[in-house]
Amino acid sequence: MKRVLLFLLAFLPALAQAQMVTRDGVTLTQTQETRAEAIGDQLRCLVCQNESIEGSSATLAKQLRIIIRQHVVEGDSNKSIMQFMVQRYGIFVLLKPPFTPLTYLLYATPPLALIIGLLIFWVARRIRVTPPAPLSAEDAKRLDELLQ
Amino acid sequence: MAMSATRRRLLFGIPLALAVVGGEGFYTILRRMQRNDYDPHALPSPLIGKRPPAFSLPGLNGGPGFSNLDLLAPPRPMLVNWFASWCIPCVQEAQMLDWLTKNGLTIWGINYEDKADTAAHYLAQNGNPYTRIATDISGLTAINWGVYGVPETYLIDKTGIVRWRYAGPLTPDIVNGTLNKLLRRYS
Amino acid sequence: MIPEIGHFALALAVALAFAQGVVGIFAPGLRDPRAMRATPALAISHLLAIGASLLCLIYAGIVSDFTVENVADFSSSAVPLLYRITGTWGNHDGSILLWCFILSLCGGVVALFGHNLPASLRARVLGVLGLVSGGFLLFTLTVSDPLARLWPPPLQGAGINPILQDPGLAFHPPVLYAGYVGFSVAFAFAVAALIEGRIDAAWGRWVRPWALLSWIFLTAGITLGSWWSYYTLGWGGFWFWDPVENAALLPWLTGTALLHCAIVVEKREALKAWTVLLAIATFSLSLSGTFLVRSGILNSVHSFAAAPGQGLFLLVLLGLTIGGSLLLFAVRAPVLAAAGIFAPLSRESALVLNNIFLCAIAAVVFVGTLYPPFVDLFFGIQLSVGAPFFDQTVLPLTAPLILAMAVGPLLPWKRADLAPALARLWLAAGVALVVFLVTTAERHVVTALGLAGGAWVMLAALTDFAERLRLFRVPLSASFARLASLPRSAIGAALGHLGFGVTILGIAGMTLATQKVIVMQPGQTTELGGYSWTLEDIRSAPGPDYSQRIADVTLSAHGHPFLTLHPSRRNFAAQGTVTDDAAINTNGFQDIYAVFSDEPAGGGAELRLNRHPLAPEIWFGGLIMALGGALSLSDRRLRVGAPARAKRKKPAEVAA
Numbered sequence: 001m002k003r004v005l006l007f008l009l010a011f012l013p014a015l016a017q018a019q020m021v022t023r024d025g026v027t028l029t030q031t032q033e034t035r036a037e038a039i040g041d042q043l044r045c046l047v048c049q050n051e052s053i054e055g056s057s058a059t060l061a062k063q064l065r066i067i068i069r070q071h072v073v074e075g076d077s078n079k080s081i082m083q084f085m086v087q088r089y090g091i092f093v094l095l096k097p098p099f100t101p102l103t104y105l106l107y108a109t110p111p112l113a114l115i116i117g118l119l120i121f122w123v124a125r126r127i128r129v130t131p132p133a134p135l136s137a138e139d140a141k142r143l144d145e146l147l148q
Numbered sequence: 149m150a151m152s153a154t155r156r157r158l159l160f161g162i163p164l165a166l167a168v169v170g171g172e173g174f175y176t177i178l179r180r181m182q183r184n185d186y187d188p189h190a191l192p193s194p195l196i197g198k199r200p201p202a203f204s205l206p207g208l209n210g211g212p213g214f215s216n217l218d219l220l221a222p223p224r225p226m227l228v229n230w231f232a233s234w235c236i237p238c239v240q241e242a243q244m245l246d247w248l249t250k251n252g253l254t255i256w257g258i259n260y261e262d263k264a265d266t267a268a269h270y271l272a273q274n275g276n277p278y279t280r281i282a283t284d285i286s287g288l289t290a291i292n293w294g295v296y297g298v299p300e301t302y303l304i305d306k307t308g309i310v311r312w313r314y315a316g317p318l319t320p321d322i323v324n325g326t327l328n329k330l331l332r333r334y335s
Numbered sequence: 336m337i338p339e340i341g342h343f344a345l346a347l348a349v350a351l352a353f354a355q356g357v358v359g360i361f362a363p364g365l366r367d368p369r370a371m372r373a374t375p376a377l378a379i380s381h382l383l384a385i386g387a388s389l390l391c392l393i394y395a396g397i398v399s400d401f402t403v404e405n406v407a408d409f410s411s412s413a414v415p416l417l418y419r420i421t422g423t424w425g426n427h428d429g430s431i432l433l434w435c436f437i438l439s440l441c442g443g444v445v446a447l448f449g450h451n452l453p454a455s456l457r458a459r460v461l462g463v464l465g466l467v468s469g470g471f472l473l474f475t476l477t478v479s480d481p482l483a484r485l486w487p488p489p490l491q492g493a494g495i496n497p498i499l500q501d502p503g504l505a506f507h508p509p510v511l512y513a514g515y516v517g518f519s520v521a522f523a524f525a526v527a528a529l530i531e532g533r534i535d536a537a538w539g540r541w542v543r544p545w546a547l548l549s550w551i552f553l554t555a556g557i558t559l560g561s562w563w564s565y566y567t568l569g570w571g572g573f574w575f576w577d578p579v580e581n582a583a584l585l586p587w588l589t590g591t592a593l594l595h596c597a598i599v600v601e602k603r604e605a606l607k608a609w610t611v612l613l614a615i616a617t618f619s620l621s622l623s624g625t626f627l628v629r630s631g632i633l634n635s636v637h638s639f640a641a642a643p644g645q646g647l648f649l650l651v652l653l654g655l656t657i658g659g660s661l662l663l664f665a666v667r668a669p670v671l672a673a674a675g676i677f678a679p680l681s682r683e684s685a686l687v688l689n690n691i692f693l694c695a696i697a698a699v700v701f702v703g704t705l706y707p708p709f710v711d712l713f714f715g716i717q718l719s720v721g722a723p724f725f726d727q728t729v730l731p732l733t734a735p736l737i738l739a740m741a742v743g744p745l746l747p748w749k750r751a752d753l754a755p756a757l758a759r760l761w762l763a764a765g766v767a768l769v770v771f772l773v774t775t776a777e778r779h780v781v782t783a784l785g786l787a788g789g790a791w792v793m794l795a796a797l798t799d800f801a802e803r804l805r806l807f808r809v810p811l812s813a814s815f816a817r818l819a820s821l822p823r824s825a826i827g828a829a830l831g832h833l834g835f836g837v838t839i840l841g842i843a844g845m846t847l848a849t850q851k852v853i854v855m856q857p858g859q860t861t862e863l864g865g866y867s868w869t870l871e872d873i874r875s876a877p878g879p880d881y882s883q884r885i886a887d888v889t890l891s892a893h894g895h896p897f898l899t900l901h902p903s904r905r906n907f908a909a910q911g912t913v914t915d916d917a918a919i920n921t922n923g924f925q926d927i928y929a930v931f932s933d934e935p936a937g938g939g940a941e942l943r944l945n946r947h948p949l950a951p952e953i954w955f956g957g958l959i960m961a962l963g964g965a966l967s968l969s970d971r972r973l974r975v976g977a978p979a980r981a982k983r984k985k986p987a988e989v990a991a
Contacts, residue, residue, distance in 0.1 A: 021851075021853075022853070022854070023852055023853075024852075041723070042723055044719055044721060050575060050577050051570075051575075052721075052722070054570075055570040055572065057915070057932060057933070090717065091716075091717075091718050091719075092717045092718060092719045093719075094718075094719065095719060095720075095721030095722060095723045095724070096720075096721065096723035096724045096727070097706075097718040097719065097720055097724065102710060102714065102716065102718070103706075103718070105702075105706075106702060106703065106706050106720065106724075107728075109698060109699050109702045109703070109728070110695065110699050110728045110731070110732055113694070113695035113696075113698035113699060114691070114692075114695045114732075117690075117691035117692075117694055117695050118691060120691075121687055121691060124609075125679075
């Protein structure tokens, strides 16, 4: 009996995650709710347009939250749920733009900015240590005369 | 190693060059906004170039409603207009819709997240330009269309393909400009 | 009558500003001392004129004069007095008048407190400020007139946006503008120096206090704005990478770089072209931000209702100001000879690295904010760049910044060895490592990095401070003596870095925030973050221009209630909107945050409950940074060059 109980105890963390929560009328496990929130945080609320659908109080945001949770309960992957949204609203609904040739420049900016910055520093050092140009023969003669 | 004077000058000129390019870009964007070619707040609809998604909605107060099968091959380009009785801009465009139907354009309406009696009252008060009306009480069909507010208007051509989506009340500017052009293109 | 006086004052201000501009720029070239002296007088009269105009607009708001279109559109007599006053700048036209006022204030302050500047430099600085002011005042007067009249006046105004009816509204815009617009002074100094063709240590010493002053206000303004959105918008977010927020962050990033560069110019006469470029860039970013928000190009929750026609006018102003100054830079800057040479490893290099990292972050924010409109312009595709993108690109870039900013202050000028400096940071490194390991054990790696980074920066700042006092190396009494004679700018700098570390800690703490959204009935209890939250009651209460529904929530720990919160929902009948008023309780190290987000038809209340560890630190850090800046500013050496004066006196006495 004791061994059975100990065995069951091992599942306690899993049970904690299996605890049910209700959000916007949909009942799901805590793990599922966390996943749904993570998806929602990546999607733009189209009514308020500067909030994610997780944070927005708009009716459309609530409807989309319900749809996301229903899909999560059914076991759909994050990718397919995002696809669902993009199919209906376009890539504008994604708060982080997809990594396509269109956005290569955008995603390249952080390393590019660092490289260009360091390059400018290096180039600037080379400008600074420029010695003055050597005098032409005429100027050298004038200098001699002046110094005499 | 020395760097020539001209190369130095060119280097110092880079910020100016960037600013000029940026300025040109902003200028172009502003001009396009003035000509209504660009609206940063508007969303392009993914339905453009495609047929409306599968749906079948009931009608208003016992009316027949319609489904996507009814939109497969309209005899002429037509509009599908999403509206609601609680939507103030819808009242603003009611007159315009009326004018459009009087000038031969077919408009079908979908009543969004509304109640039957208030919708009927709205139509009685503001006129009914819709040849056919369907009701989307839950709003789920709207989500499948990518509707994110009311009023929204979709232009469907003779092959049943969506060619244009406008979010907001139809104004004379939009009708005389964009809509007219599109109707001519797709008739 | 009063609005008309205000209108006249505005027109007068345009004339005075342009006069100030023309006289200021040309007088030094003509070597006319009277004209040069006239410039400060013009600057002050310009300030008085626009001050009068602003006061008239505020007065119209106070008495609810609906013949003024601005008051009729954005205020009403039901609005409380504080918001009738501060609502003046809660809309496009009023806020641009405030913008112009602050710009003229900059000129006025330079006129009043710039005695130590050479007359020609002061005249040119005021001249540049005058021209910029003139342009914006002309814009305000012609296209964006807040004092335009409306006849017949409506019986009641449209009322103020409920979100703006908040004490934060009173302070956030003026403070932010003081910072944002304040960098015009550094800009004017840069342009004046380019015109004069001379940048030396003296210039660096003169420009630093002005850059520092605007930096203090900008830091405070951004901190206030972030805190305001945290307690107003109701879901515990404090930074959304909204385009308008980015527009304020960009000048802060380059302004911080400018501040650090100015030190190098003053001490070592190096990095001159860099400093001038940063001064121009910072104000240019402020201007661009103003343009983007008001032109309607960017999609933002903050943006004012805009007309493309106004946008074009602003673009022209931008073109003249930014284009003109950058053209001047391209032509004149190569002439500026660089003097100081420094080794690749030295304090100068550390400062340059700091600048590179700050500018790299600025570049990412800039590109990310402007990517959507330009992609739409070239490809006709609309994408959005939101918070997830910025979080994932900017935060990694702060890592090298955090590492370097700890080491920099400990390096000597001109040439340094890395090993001794790193050795002195043993305590900071050790504590950071411990913090990292302890937090990673709980499997929160990002939080661990953030907390370790914050600890590293804070302890490094304290190490720098201790080093200056030679703490524990000499007897304590000697350290105290050193403390008394320690220049305030050194303490201020350490405080600045310390504050930044505190903010990093706060942001890291927020990654551990816990949240729950739940519909509760009165009497029900739920668990979150180790506390029991009980909804006691839901009740109604009246307000000045709204009706309220309040939920009473009690928190208990181990069965003992210790806190009651009253989140409420406010229904503003006039606008037909409902806002959620968050109830926040703080103990300095953690925020308890509850929002009454909905009242479902079935009864009960939908509540969003949050526990935010270390949230207050985010804004404490900003405050500490601003205080550090203020302390630095109060250093007399920075402002009046006191030692130089004493030296000048001596020869005269000897001669006598």
